[in-house]
Amino acid sequence: MVWPEDFGTRFTVFVDVEEEFDWRAPHDSRNRATTAMAAFPDAHRRFAERGVALNCMIDHPIATDPASVAILSRVVEDGRSEIGTQLHAWVNPPFEGAATSAASYAGNLPRALEAAKLKTLTSAITTAFGVAPRAYRAGRYGIGPHSFDLLATLGYRIDSSVRPGYDYSGDGGPDFSMAEAGAYRERGMVELPLTTVFIGRARRGGGRLYTALGRVPKGRGVFARARLLSRIALTPEDMPIAAALEAVAVAAGEGLRLFNLSFHSPSLAPGHTPYVRDAADLKRFYAWWTTMLDEFDRRGIRNASLDEIIVALG
Numbered sequence: 001m002v003w004p005e006d007f008g009t010r011f012t013v014f015v016d017v018e019e020e021f022d023w024r025a026p027h028d029s030r031n032r033a034t035t036a037m038a039a040f041p042d043a044h045r046r047f048a049e050r051g052v053a054l055n056c057m058i059d060h061p062i063a064t065d066p067a068s069v070a071i072l073s074r075v076v077e078d079g080r081s082e083i084g085t086q087l088h089a090w091v092n093p094p095f096e097g098a099a100t101s102a103a104s105y106a107g108n109l110p111r112a113l114e115a116a117k118l119k120t121l122t123s124a125i126t127t128a129f130g131v132a133p134r135a136y137r138a139g140r141y142g143i144g145p146h147s148f149d150l151l152a153t154l155g156y157r158i159d160s161s162v163r164p165g166y167d168y169s170g171d172g173g174p175d176f177s178m179a180e181a182g183a184y185r186e187r188g189m190v191e192l193p194l195t196t197v198f199i200g201r202a203r204r205g206g207g208r209l210y211t212a213l214g215r216v217p218k219g220r221g222v223f224a225r226a227r228l229l230s231r232i233a234l235t236p237e238d239m240p241i242a243a244a245l246e247a248v249a250v251a252a253g254e255g256l257r258l259f260n261l262s263f264h265s266p267s268l269a270p271g272h273t274p275y276v277r278d279a280a281d282l283k284r285f286y287a288w289w290t291t292m293l294d295e296f297d298r299r300g301i302r303n304a305s306l307d308e309i310i311v312a313l314g
Contacts (some may be wrong), residue, residue, distance in 0.1 A: 001183040001190070003257045007312045010304035011296055011310045013047070013193070014137065015054050015084055015264035017072070018265060027090040027104050032061040036069045038107055038292070039268035046286065049272045050293050053080035053305035057137045057160075061093040063124040080305040084122055084135035089142070092117045102172030107144015112210065115150050122154050128137035135306055137161050142173055152188035157310055159189050159262060165196040165207050165231045167214075169295045181251065183258055195260045197247035199305055200229040234261040236288035237275035244288070245295055251298060258302065258309070261292070 021031040033260040047054055056075065062068045077082050089106040092098055096117050102108050106117060119144075119278075125131045137149050143161035151159060153243075164179035183192050198206050202223065210231055212221035223229040232247040233239055251259065266272035267285060276282050296302075304312075 001185065001257075001313075002015050004312050007257065007304075009252065009259075009299075010121070010308075011184050011261060011301055012051055012192070012304045012306070012309065013054055014260060014262045015072060015082075015265045016139075016262065017056045017058040017062050017068075018086060018088060018139075018268050019059065019091060019195060021264050023053055023274055026101075027088075027099065029091050029095060029099065031066075032040075032091060034061055034065045034068050034267035036266040036272050037062070037065075037071055040071050040072070040265060043268045044071065044078075044081070044188075046289070048078050048081075050303075052293065052303045053078070053082070054304050055082055055084055055135060055160075057084040057086035057135065059086045059088045059139065060121050060124060060126065061088075062247060063121065063128050069128045069296045076129070080307070081124060082135070083131070084109035084158075084306070085118075085125055085132055085133045086137045086139055087117060087121055089114075092121055094120065095097040097262075100168070100172070100247055105140050105142025105144070105168070105173045106138050107142045107147050107174065108172060109144070110248060111146040111150070114144065117152060118150055128292065134158060135311065138204070140173060141168065141176070144174070148187040148189045157313075158306065159186070160194065162193040164194065165198065165210065165233075167211065172232050177211045179207075181256055184232050192260050194260065194262055195234040195235070195247075195251065195256070197232050197251045199232055199243065199246050199250055200224070200227050202228040203250065205229060234259060234292075235254070235263055236285050237263055237267060239288075240292050241288045244292060248292075250296060253303070258304065259296075267293060 022031045087106045136156050138161040141163045142162050163176050164181050167175045167177040169175040232243045269278040270278050
């Protein structure tokens, strides 16, 4: 992907805005609670005060909950935040077939069923907000062989389902272990991968070495403790800020032009995700963002809204 020179080096923030569920339990179509959304206005205020737009990727329980729609309608009044789409296949009608782990990855579904779910969700979002969504993320990063064509047909411009360095094939999902962090074009769409960076003295080995270490008992842990190789995703969820700052330095030095950071909306209220279990965790969550945004300011890396990204892509 060739970015315009005047775009500079930027960062963007995607939020998986979703229902609450037990992350350790099987996926259940009855899990549609959205109580954590009450914490969203305060989070948005914090980001807006720093000039940061939120790309709110919402799923079916959020799009069909009047209280959540009202909250997000006020969020996009900042003029830079935007509503996108996130498909959680297990809570998104129509429902067909067994609720297996593999079926929780929308890209594994039969083309007609994935298309029907996408159409249902896109229509619900368009009705709720009066504007058709332009960006998409598959829940559980479950992009599949038909997804890009289906998204382009519905008018989407951007996908952000690829998570470089991660392999979900053991659970029936996609394997992104060798994916790159930079943006690229794919069948009428632009892919904006979540930013993952390998740090450490052996980082040149990247995904290939990290995958190989996964086949060695405790191999990844040994390399991480020896500061040889660590996989760092740019998210406050289970990623120490010191490692994230090192990852930014590495990626900036290698010329990455767009950093794509993310978090899940239920993390804004303690007790809904493994990452924010109590008030102390929430305090660390916000401290992570303060330090990261300070680092971007120091480096002259400005925030980019979805609209600014789409304009830059031409």
